[in-house]
Amino acid sequence: xxxxxxxxxxxxxxxxxxxxxxxxxxxxxxxxxxxxxxxxxxxxxxxxxxxxxxxxxxxxxxxxxxxxxxxxxxxxxxxxxxxxxxxxxxxxxxxxxxxxxxxxxxxxxxxxxxxxxxxxxxxxxxxxxxxxxxxxxxxxxxxxxxxxxxxxxxxxxxxxxxxxxxxxxxxxxxxxxxxxxxxxxxxxxxxxxxxxxxxxxxxxx
Amino acid sequence: xxxxxxxxxxxxxxxxxxxxxxxxxxxxxxxxxxxxxxxxxxxxxxxxxxxxxxxxxxxxxxxxxxxxxxxxxxxxxxxxxxxxxxxxxxxxxxxxxxxxxxxxxxxxxxxxxxxxxxxxxxxxxxxxxxxxxxxxxxxxxxxxxxxxxxxxxxxxxxxxxxxxxxxxxxxxxxx
Numbered sequence: 564x565x566x567x568x569x570x571x572x573x574x575x576x577x578x579x580x581x582x583x584x585x586x587x588x589x590x591x592x593x594x595x596x597x598x599x600x601x602x603x604x605x606x607x608x609x610x611x612x613x614x615x616x617x618x619x620x621x622x623x624x625x626x627x628x629x630x631x632x633x634x635x636x637x638x639x640x641x642x643x644x645x646x647x648x649x650x651x652x653x654x655x656x657x658x659x660x661x662x663x664x665x666x667x668x669x670x671x672x673x674x675x676x677x678x679x680x681x682x683x684x685x686x687x688x689x690x691x692x693x694x695x696x697x698x699x700x701x702x703x704x705x706x707x708x709x710x711x712x713x714x715x716x717x718x719x720x721x722x723x724x725x726x727x728x729x730x731x732x733x734x735x736x737x738x739x740x741x742x743x744x745x746x747x748x749x750x751x752x753x754x755x756x757x758x759x760x761x762x763x764x765x766x767x768x
Numbered sequence: 769x770x771x772x773x774x775x776x777x778x779x780x781x782x783x784x785x786x787x788x789x790x791x792x793x794x795x796x797x798x799x800x801x802x803x804x805x806x807x808x809x810x811x812x813x814x815x816x817x818x819x820x821x822x823x824x825x826x827x828x829x830x831x832x833x834x835x836x837x838x839x840x841x842x843x844x845x846x847x848x849x850x851x852x853x854x855x856x857x858x859x860x861x862x863x864x865x866x867x868x869x870x871x872x873x874x875x876x877x878x879x880x881x882x883x884x885x886x887x888x889x890x891x892x893x894x895x896x897x898x899x900x901x902x903x904x905x906x907x908x909x910x911x912x913x914x915x916x917x918x919x920x921x922x923x924x925x926x927x928x929x930x931x932x933x934x935x936x937x938x939x940x941x942x943x
Contacts, residue, residue: 682927689923690916697911701923705904708927709934718931720845721852721924 593696594649596687597640600703603684604637605654610677613660617670626674629710633681636703661729671714676729678711679722686723807914811857814910814922817903818850821929824899827885828892835889839896842932849925856918897936904929 611630618626641651664673685707688700708722719725825843829836886892907926911919 686920686924689911689920692916694912697919698908701908701911701919701926704923705908705927705930708931712931712934716935717841718845718928718935720848720928721921722927722931724920724924 593691593693594644594647596691596696596700597644597647598649598652599687600681600684600700601637601640601644602652603681604633604640605652606658607633607677607681608637609654609658610660610673613664614670614673614677617664618667622667622671625713626670629674632706632710672729675711675714676727678707678714679719679726682707682711682723683726807918808857810910810914810922811853811918814907814925815850815853815857817906818846818853818925821899821903822846822850824885824896828896831885831887832889832892835892838893838935842896842935845928845932849928852921853925856921893936897933900929900933900936904933 608630611626611633615623615626615630644651660673661676662669662672664670682704685700685704689697689704691697691700704723708719711722712718719727822843825839825846829839829843886895904926907922907929911922914922
């Protein structure tokens with residue numbers, strides 16, 4: 564196997580981790596994938612804070628629970644990245660929301676959207692060659708898919724691989740299934756028109 | 769003497785004919801060696817698993833049609849899983865596994881699952897839930913044996929199946 568883990572000065576340098584195929588998981592690739600997952604967890608922590616502010620009752624409790632889960636995942640990833648000799652990426656001061664979040668319904672859709680993004684990020688970890696990291700990524704992907712299904716009330720065929728259109732408007736799909744994460748469809752407001760700006764990303768302050 | 773030698777020669781020639789033919793066949797077979805790579809095996813297993821899952825859903829739907837509402841979307845996603853998996857399986861046109869191709873459209877009754885399907889909605893949901901959980905576990909167990917891109921697909925399908933199991937579970941509503 565490889566010799567040693569080259570220390571990376573900053574998280575940004577982990578980006579150029581794309582390696583030639585067929586080589587064993589070079590530490591840079593692992594760091595890059597973990598940094599991407601960490602960035603997604605940062606965004607999720609921020610986003611759940613926004614979502615929780617627009618929820619109440621059982622939904623708010625579910626959001627608080629998921630918020631804590633993402634905080635724990637964030638910390639775990641940061642520790643893993645540090646152990647690989649790299650500097651964990653920092654959270655942005657603020658994030659641009661994918662759509663306006665002013666209602667409980669939009670908040671629920673934001674939560675599902677955040678989970679989709681987290682799932683996609685962990686799929687990058689699944690691509691790593693190291694078995695331990697691959698399984699870690701797969702389990703995290705599954706957890707995100709479960710939370711997304713809980714919020715959305717329906718499942719995706721390919722969590723992490725497919726990106727459902729961001730937006731609070733569920734195209735008339737009768738989500739008759741009560742969502743475990745968000746028990747009842749209680750105070751759903753009329754869905755706001757989604758202007759669907761680009762996806763959530765670090766906002767320019 | 770002469771006659772015997774001739775006879776022997778003829779016999780030898782006759783006996784060697786099938787050997788020559790076999791030899792040619794052997795050389796031809798060497799041109800396309802049967803290569804069963806681990807990921808191909810995993811892929812085939814996954815295809816079989818999805819096919820079985822689809823037959824389970826169909827059997828349940830036949831026994832408990834009232835479940836069509838919640839089950840149809842899940843069944844459709846299994847169809848998507850199967851299609852995506854099969855698209856990855858590149859087999860030689862002369863592959864000796866013809867049973868794999870028509871498996872998708874095989875009659876639902878062709879599976880062992882069709883014989884033992886619970887008749888009540890709750891039991892049927894529990895049955896499928898358990899099957900989904902087992903399928904997800906099995907896929908996760910094979911992740912490290914395959915190349916990265918296939919691992920991603922299998923992990924994604926496993927996550928989908930785990931979320932199926934979640935929705936098949938008992939509805940959590942405050943009474």
